[in-house]
Amino acid sequence: MLNVEALPYARVPIIKFKAQDGLDFVFDCDLSVNNVLACINTDLLFTYTMLDKRVRPLIMCIKHWVKQRRIHKTFRGYLSSYTYTLMVIQYLQYERVLPCLQSLRRVQATLNNDPSFAVSCDGDVYDCYFYRNVETLASFGERNNRSSLGLLLVGFFHFYSNVFPIDKGVVSIRSGRLLRKKAKGWDTSEDFRNRHIFCIEDPFDINLDLGRYVNDYTVQDILEEFARALQVLQTSGSFAEV
Numbered sequence: 001m002l003n004v005e006a007l008p009y010a011r012v013p014i015i016k017f018k019a020q021d022g023l024d025f026v027f028d029c030d031l032s033v034n035n036v037l038a039c040i041n042t043d044l045l046f047t048y049t050m051l052d053k054r055v056r057p058l059i060m061c062i063k064h065w066v067k068q069r070r071i072h073k074t075f076r077g078y079l080s081s082y083t084y085t086l087m088v089i090q091y092l093q094y095e096r097v098l099p100c101l102q103s104l105r106r107v108q109a110t111l112n113n114d115p116s117f118a119v120s121c122d123g124d125v126y127d128c129y130f131y132r133n134v135e136t137l138a139s140f141g142e143r144n145n146r147s148s149l150g151l152l153l154v155g156f157f158h159f160y161s162n163v164f165p166i167d168k169g170v171v172s173i174r175s176g177r178l179l180r181k182k183a184k185g186w187d188t189s190e191d192f193r194n195r196h197i198f199c200i201e202d203p204f205d206i207n208l209d210l211g212r213y214v215n216d217y218t219v220q221d222i223l224e225e226f227a228r229a230l231q232v233l234q235t236s237g238s239f240a241e242v
Contacts, residue, residue, distance in 0.1 A: 002026070028081075036121040037204050040128045041082075044101065044203060048089055050134045052097055052141035054149050059088050061153055065242060069225050077218035083200050083210045090171045090178075091159045095152065096144035100176025102203065104131035119204075126204045153239065157230035161223065170199040174206060198222065 002018040015031045032038055049056040063081050066072040074080050079087075092098040109129055110117065119128040131137075147155065164171075170179040170186065179201065181187040186196040186209060198211040198219050214222070229242045 001029075036119060037126065037128070040116075040119065040204060044130050045085060045089075047101060047130065047132060047134060048098060051099070051137050052092075054097065054141070054152060055089075055092060057149055058092070058152055058156070059085050061149075061239065062088055062156065065229065065239075071218075071222050071225055074213045077213055077215045078222065079198065079200070079211055079214065086173055086200055086203070086210070087160065087171055088156065089173045091156050092141075092152070093173060093176045094159065094163075094178075095147070095155060097141040097147075097152070099131075099137060099140055100173070101130040101132075102174045103176055128204050150237075150239075154230065154233045157226050157233065161226045161230050166198055166219070166223070170201050170209075171211075172201040174201060174203045 002020065004015065004017040006015050007013060013032065017029050017031070019027050019029050021027070049059070062084050063072075066079075066081065066084050071078045072081050072084065089098060093100055106129065109131075114129055116129040117127050119126050164178065168181055168187075170181055170184060172179045181196060181199055184199075184201070186199050188196070195212060195215060196209055197216065198214040200210040202208040202210055232242050233239070
């Protein structure tokens with residue numbers, strides 16, 4: 001392990017480190033203990049990547065890009081890599097490449113007393129249901145949207161530059177659609193830890209705004225980077241220049 005750093009006072013205490021494989025690739029890793037929601041979150045995201053071959057590379061493109069543009073550190077007032085992943089999934093739901101797994105077959109699951117509707121974690125109970133039968137959704141994206149990975153990349157930047165209403169909207173992959181800040185009580189800023197400027201709802205801890213650390217200055221940086229990337233891609237079509 002390389003660059004080991006403990007964050008014991010974070011909302012979810014973790015150890016951050018870098019790991020290197022046999023091919024000399026270096027990976028950023030976060031390690032936590034007894035974090036049930038994190039495991040379920042990981043399972044949810046993995047399931048989404050299994051639904052369409054374009055999902056994983058698009059997420060990797062965006063995660064690489066935000067790291068190069070230095071807009072991915074929450075302690076600096078930006079969004080986390082995980083949060084950008086949720087933004088990609090929300091965009092792909094909007095484009096009908098992905099369904100909303102947390103809303104599919106809920107009635108049937110309720111009738112079957114699915115235990116995932118009530119998962120205990122740190123003294124609280126969370127609705128952690130999502131549809132897991134990947135095989136039945138294998139052709140969902142191809143039926144509804146056959147855009148290439150390149151077009152979806154351009155579309156991502158267009159969506160968050162021109163479509164997503166940042167002043168009123170909330171990214172919510174749980175609902176599969178944009179929510180309104182007012183509906184969640186996030187239309188007013190509470191304090192410096194919960195500014196609710198760029199709102200992204202956690203899929204399971206739905207009272208948690210993952211964009212709560214973004215401020216007026218960093219949100220402008222993020223939006224300018226989105227607009228810049230869109231302009232470059234529309235002009236040159238080269239991701240290397242983005």
